[in-house]
Amino acid sequence: ENQFTSSLQSFRLLEVAASLICMIFYSGVLTFGNSYIEHEGDIVTFFLAILCLLVFRRWYFESNNTTKTTVSAYLPLIVILSSRIHNAFATGHGLDPSIRLHASHSALVFLPALALLLALRLKWFESTQTLSLSKFIDILAVICLACSWWEKRTRDHSRHGHEFARASMIFVMMGLIHSVYCIGSELTSKVNENRVRRSWTLLCHSRLVLFRVMLFLVIITGPSAACTAVVVLVQCAALSQMMTQSKAQTEVDAPVMAAIWRLLIREVFFATNHHCSFNRLQFTAAFVATDTFQFHIAGFSLFMNTFGWELLGTLLLLLTSRFASNFTAAGSKDGSSRVWDWFCFYQCTETLTSCVSVSGMKRHLMVWAIFAPRFMFAAIFTVMGLLFWFVDALLQNSLYSKVQYIGKEGRDK
Numbered sequence: 001e002n003q004f005t006s007s008l009q010s011f012r013l014l015e016v017a018a019s020l021i022c023m024i025f026y027s028g029v030l031t032f033g034n035s036y037i038e039h040e041g042d043i044v045t046f047f048l049a050i051l052c053l054l055v056f057r058r059w060y061f062e063s064n065n066t067t068k069t070t071v072s073a074y075l076p077l078i079v080i081l082s083s084r085i086h087n088a089f090a091t092g093h094g095l096d097p098s099i100r101l102h103a104s105h106s107a108l109v110f111l112p113a114l115a116l117l118l119a120l121r122l123k124w125f126e127s128t129q130t131l132s133l134s135k136f137i138d139i140l141a142v143i144c145l146a147c148s149w150w151e152k153r154t155r156d157h158s159r160h161g162h163e164f165a166r167a168s169m170i171f172v173m174m175g176l177i178h179s180v181y182c183i184g185s186e187l188t189s190k191v192n193e194n195r196v197r198r199s200w201t202l203l204c205h206s207r208l209v210l211f212r213v214m215l216f217l218v219i220i221t222g223p224s225a226a227c228t229a230v231v232v233l234v235q236c237a238a239l240s241q242m243m244t245q246s247k248a249q250t251e252v253d254a255p256v257m258a259a260i261w262r263l264l265i266r267e268v269f270f271a272t273n274h275h276c277s278f279n280r281l282q283f284t285a286a287f288v289a290t291d292t293f294q295f296h297i298a299g300f301s302l303f304m305n306t307f308g309w310e311l312l313g314t315l316l317l318l319l320t321s322r323f324a325s326n327f328t329a330a331g332s333k334d335g336s337s338r339v340w341d342w343f344c345f346y347q348c349t350e351t352l353t354s355c356v357s358v359s360g361m362k363r364h365l366m367v368w369a370i371f372a373p374r375f376m377f378a379a380i381f382t383v384m385g386l387l388f389w390f391v392d393a394l395l396q397n398s399l400y401s402k403v404q405y406i407g408k409e410g411r412d413k
Helices: 002-027 034-038 042-065 071-089 109-122 133-154 162-188 194-221 224-243 254-271 283-287 295-324 330-360 368-398 399-412
Strands: none
Touching: 002 042, 002 330, 034 042, 034 368, 042 071, 042 254, 071 224, 071 254, 109 133, 109 224, 133 162, 133 194, 162 194, 194 224, 194 295, 224 254, 224 295, 254 295, 254 330, 283 295, 283 399, 295 330, 295 368, 330 368
């Protein structure tokens, strides 16, 4: 028993050491090399695979010694295999589907992907009761999106699919309004519920908001994003389940979990054909639902197309780390909440080293082509993270305490 415990402890120390080495290289060393920046996507995928394999090694070792292999032991493998499959087959993000150059733009690919996305929505994104109106809104949004992409694929150039794209966006906005209303009703409800039940309901409604924002990203990115959305849902579900592991043997340390989240979020950024360079911006996002350029709408669409996946991943991590501490074991509460703190630390470290690298490379030949754009993207990522950190600090003494107070009041009664 002592040998088994010491082996698990050595595995955990190896995971922490590997995560710190990977993040030191990615957040520090990488910003000083132009070749590293150009191959940043490959480096992120490699580091993500290393950390997930280390966690899988410990979980599989623990399950073999307890003669009970659980499905949760394979969650890290699901994360890395999904990334590899997606990078191999999903291409053409941000490109016009009418050019017919990518298999992901074919109806034989995006229609099953949208059907699977809708099935995951109906299966995973419900809280306590059947919300027929909520389901109906999302079904209509996906159907309109499929019709829009179908029209964009036709050889008749007069059928551009803008009407269906606008209809899909309208249904997404209606869904967001409905989700915000449900969250407000839950917060102001006087029904006596314990803290665990209230936290789980709020988390489910918040995840539904993120799903609908992701559906908006799928609309402005193109047919290739349908496969991306399915893969991202599976990966985020696996990581959320990993964060809520209550057993000491399967708990992932906060620095490791934060590193995996950070690498996965950034891996999705590169997997959707983005890069830390201005010439890789997907300007087609501004003309998904119209041929007329409108400054504010086009700017918002381009911003969400570029930074939307980072925004969604960061928000999901924040919600999971904060609310998960209310329905996990007492020993893992602090670990779940510290994941967000480590995540912010990694992001701030990256921005700091980017500032140093830009200052040191100001006379470098590639400063305006590589180092300066990399710094700008890192700064935007950090501003979004710090904004969420600031909002989280404000809500610590209001929303989260309100949830705990309502739960305590229900138990006392």
